[in-house]
Amino acid sequence: MSRPARPRRRRDAARTVAYHVLRAVTADGAYANLELARQRSRLSAADAAFETELVAGTCRAMGTYDRVIERASGRRLGTLQPAVLDVLRLGTHQLLAMRVPAHAALATSVDLAALEVGERVAGLVNAVLRRVAAHDDQAWLDLLGADEDELGRLALTRSHPRWIVEAWSRVLPAAELDAALAANNVAPVPTLVVRPGLADVAELDGVPARWSPYGAHREGDPGAVPAVAEGRAGVQDEGSQLVALALARAEAPEGPWLDLCAGPGGKSALLAGLARQDGTRLVAAELQEHRARLVADNLRAYPEPNRPVTIVADGTRPAWVEGSFARVLADVPCTGLGALRRRPESRWRRQPSDLPGLTALQRSLLATAITSVRPDGVVAYVTCSPHPDETSAVVADAEGVTVLDAPALLPEVPDAAAGPFVQLWPHRHGTDAMFLALLRRDPIG
Template identity: 65%
Template sequence: MMPHQRLRRRGADPARTLAYQVLRQVTADGAYANLATHQALAEAGLDARDAGFVTELVSGTCRLQGTYDRIIAAASGRKPGSLQPELLDVLRLGTHQLLSMRVPQHAAVDAGVELAAAHVGEKVAGLTNAVLRKVAARDLDAWIAELTRHEDALGALATRTHHPRWIAAEYVALLGDEAEAALAANNVNPAPTLVVRPGLAEVAELEGDPTRFSRFGARRPGNPADVPAVREGRAGVQDEGSQLVAAALAAVDPAPPGPWLDLCAGPGGKAALLAGLAMASGETLVASELAEHRARLVQQGLRAYTGANAPVTLCADGTRPAWADGAFAKVMADVPCTGLGALRRRPESRWRRRPADLDELVGLQRRLLTSALRAARPGGVVAYVTCSPHTRETVEIVLDVLAASATPVERLRTADLLGVPDAAREGGWSAQLWPHRHGTDGMFMALFRVGH
């Protein structure tokens, strides 16, 4: 019997089937949950209610995946790795419905059994039923209490807030007693934040509530493509924190005349904002991106800018620059990072990342910041930005690179220039945004002026 025939016979519904297919892309193929969900929904033609159900089912399951795996292990008596990956994803989806959504127990269990039979095989239907019924015997708080009975304070914090221990440890080191609120904020899915392309659109056109700190943005629930300015490329989607760091670099004065550089421009949010601000200053932005597909995204995001000083997109390696030293007046180095500051938008990242990832990333980050400093002309301004608060990716990178620099580099009062309250880090020469404090992604920024 073909899978689709079993699906009709068992009655597995389209929304849960779609959520299962997306989750398989995330867990088996390394897809990003938000992008895979968006693409699947665009092709599926579900109504708004079912689309919302799929979105919550996928994002919520990914966000609490580590916690759910421990619950499934306790309920099944098996380690998650010993279960078929397809079955494990069915059980994760069922667990999320039972413990974190307003889905009646019988509906969640029956739907899980139907999904397992349709996509894994009839022989696992009984196991699926038994495991999900054991999961349903406790609510989430009771499961958390059970899981944390023998854990130390840090382990209990990590479990309560649904993070790996190593991430919770870094938050505690940075925030102390404030860490729990910060970790909890990573579990709140934010409304889309829109941004104008300066000179091409006004904030009123975004049809949302103006952002708290950025003068370029607005928050608006729903599909951003419903906004005409977004469809036309005169506005886009960009977190407020990302808007703020781009605007802070643009606003630094004095700075020498000359073009601006976005060193790692993909996927293009900061580049699109910087391009408009550069044009308003009579300058041109050069947006450089190593990966060809991301360079195309950058170019698409810049498509509405035309005429004099229109931005230029390059596909180039920032560590092996295609430009001469001292070519740019302002340089944005928003470097690849763990993304620990954007966990609320990338729910799968907390379980996908490992501490060992830092070892590879920090070397690249050092090379990119070094390249950015060399690209700036005397008196030029450089911004080092990551979407992570982790000390190894932020403060340590800056101090290491500046210590090794042959050219004098002045650290600017970044927190003052950013203009956001309660964002100062390291005495103010750097700044850290936080979801729980500022309602933004957790962006780190440090600004420098390159000497002669």
């Protein structure tokens, strides 16, 4: 007896690339936005747009989709082969959140699984996704949220881990929480920034930023802008521009400025130009050598005099004499919960257990920043996270400083005051959720 003919499988270019990008994200810890940019050249413009939505949307809603897949398969995620799980995630996003006909999402997912993983898994993928397709997105949310409390349903609906929702609920009015989480699910328009003194905003060929005098919003490839290609401008969220601007506006003694944790160099490049306008120079310190090279590249267009200096140095073990600087930026490593719009996968990577190690490092770096600035000098403590454990709680432990009124230095930005601190939000300001505290070092003795 002859064996049944093997199904003829069709390879879809956009879905294949999306699968490889997602595998890089889930298996190798890659950043989705960087991996998308790296692989996008393999596709046509239309396929690249489809792939971007498929990958970004899947990464954004991964935790919710995993619960759908568990319910539809009747199996715990750990019993599914990781490569198969990624195919199911991509298929689930097409079925529940994209305008892809169910038959097309099913057929292409089964073909993808057979070609990339093996024919043996095709039946499983087909069966699970057919069960997923039995309900629309809202029906699945209703089903999975039936036994959840209000925060649990919100976490499920807005595709955030519950611990993040709980953290944000500590610092936002209850009426704004849903809007804040929803804003994390909308990819931002790229924002560009000029290097002060090297380029004008008009050269960016975009819509001027709302508050930063150095920024503009522009769709498309930033590298196509001559000023960016030449290093006279770069890519930087408006929130990052504003915290650097606030530090430059604070009254401080004369002397050089320090960027304590400079990599990859976006804030350094803006601060360097502002320092030059103040008649001084910036020193940009970065622990990791490869990131220090990125900083140096961001600063490459600045000429003498007062050309910025890049050094490889550990911010917890300063390589300079105490009190060497007039202003210090401490943009410390953090959970990155304020940049979930741009890195959708990071919400599922971070865990509450990450916080103790990070907050200990943040306190150490802030202490270095304070001793690095001369008396009456100013430290800007910055995080790209609104989590209170990384923001106000760290500042509360700082010694030998007076907290300044940071919102007063950004009077043009509405609804940014959190007491004496600045807290920006995607849903209010269209920026990353940047936190800023400005601290003046007290006189010694």
